Amino acid sequence: MxxxxxxxxxxxxxxxxxxxxDANPITGEATLGNIDAGSDRLNLDGVALYTDVAEMLASENLDVVSVALPTHLHKAVSIQCLEAGVHVLCEKPMALNVPDCDAMIAAASKAGKHLMVAHCIRFWPEYAWAKKAVDSGEYGAVLAADFSRLTDAPAWADGSWLADPAKSGGLALDLHIHDLDFIQYLFGTPSGIRSVGTRHVQTQVDYADGRAITATASWAMPKSFGFQMSFKIMLENAALVFDGASLKVYPAEGEPFVPEVAEGDGYKGEIEYFSGLLAGTNTEIIIPPEQARESVRMALETIRS
Ligand SMILES: NC(=O)c1ccc[n+]([C@@H]2O[C@H](COP(=O)([O-])OP(=O)(O)OC[C@H]3O[C@@H](n4cnc5c(N)ncnc54)[C@H](O)[C@@H]3O)[C@@H](O)[C@H]2O)c1
Structure with missing residues (x-):
């Protein structure tokens, strides 16, 4: 990442x-790993390489650090960077528990620096389009929504930290949290959460208003399946359906159509946005750290349930 x-x-x-x-020294041979099928070489021209965060912070005059470390290190390294006076973009999940999220929020507030958790789905073009469509009220109120994220069990992580729930938080905090965060982004803090399953989890997110809001996350698919994220949002006057490849709008009246969404992916979107926020070219806070903390709480609630 x-x-x-x-x-x-x-x-x-x-x-x-x-x-x-990176604690494991990076060489010119470094690639993007599993995200891009390992084919894309990193461009390290003019980039100073460190193996120790404290040494990097002491030697460089940084404005912002991206923390893309294994999840159990997010809290300590984010706080270390904030205390050094730099803004932080921290990968999701924010941390492994709510008190750790609170400590990160307190550190950001004390330092007067931005702390953004990289919930890339808020910036994923099809999801961002759906959020705008729902908020606009153009298609009426949401009646029900269903989100899904299916893949095989991860085996690629360094030292298999991802396979250790004490380091990654397991399926709920690593994978399911993407959709739980997006549900929170759309509908706010839920009144209750009920889940069944372990390697394949189905969750009902309750808003005590009769709407069926559900999410599924799976590490139970065969490797040959690859990865698929999808959603269906049923509104009074349309259904928005993302099948993992394209978003289609099925209006109550008229023909289905494919809306024009932003180019690129959520990673590009979140970093362009955060870069602009720090440079002052945009001002809206799209992921308040308190909402990232709430997404951690929701994910933990699926485990408890
Ligand atoms: N937003 C997404 O879609 C998405 C996708 C994948 C991973 N992630 C998140 O990104 C984070 C990293 O996941 P990953 O798959 O890239 O993990 P990874 O194991 O592939 O990479 C982690 C890197 O951190 C380095 N590292 C470990 N300890 C270190 C330390 N103390 N100091 C410096 N470097 C250290 C390792 O050498 C390794 O290069 C996780 O929190 C994960 O949940 C998010």
Missing amino acids: GGVHLRNWQAAEESEVVAVC
Whole structure:
């Protein structure tokens, strides 16, 4: 994921990448890993390489650090960076528990720096389009919604930290949280959450108003399936259906159509946005850290349930 951040910070207009830190020294052979089928080489020209975060913070004059470390390190390294006076873009999930999220929020507030959790789905073109359509009220109120994220069990992570729930939070905090966060983004804080399953989890997110809002996350698919994220949002006057490839709008009257969505992906969108926020070219806070904390709480609630 660090490679994905690197590429997108390098592409963002207002930013320049001056340093990368990885405990396992990076070489010119480094690639984007599983995200891009391992084919895309990182561009490390003019980038200082470190293996220790404290050394990087002491040696460089940084404005912002992307924390794309294994999840159990998010809290400590984000706080370390905030205390050094830099803004932080931290990968999701924010942390493994709510008190750790609180400590990160307190550190950001004390430092007077931005702390954004990289909930890329809020910026994923089809999801961002759906959020605008729902908020506009153009198709009426939401009656029901269903979100899904299916893949095989991850085996690619460094030292298999991802397979260790004490380090990754498991399926709920690693995968399911994407849709739980988007549900929160659309509908706010739920009144209750009920889940069944372990490697394949089905969750009902309750708003105590009769709407059926559900999400499914799976690490139970065969490897040959790959990965698929999708959603269906049923409104009074239309259904919005994303099948993983394209978004289609089925209006109550008239023909179905494919709306024009932004180019690129949520990683590009979130880093362009955050870069602009720091540069002052945009001002809206799209992911308040308190909402990222609530998404952690929701994910933990699916486990408890
Ligand atoms: N938003 C998304 O779609 C998405 C996708 C994948 C991963 N992630 C998140 O990104 C984070 C990283 O996941 P990943 O798959 O890239 O993990 P990874 O194991 O592939 O990479 C982690 C990197 O951190 C380095 N590292 C470990 N300890 C370190 C330390 N103390 N100091 C410096 N470097 C250290 C490792 O050498 C490794 O290169 C996780 O929190 C994960 O949940 C998000």
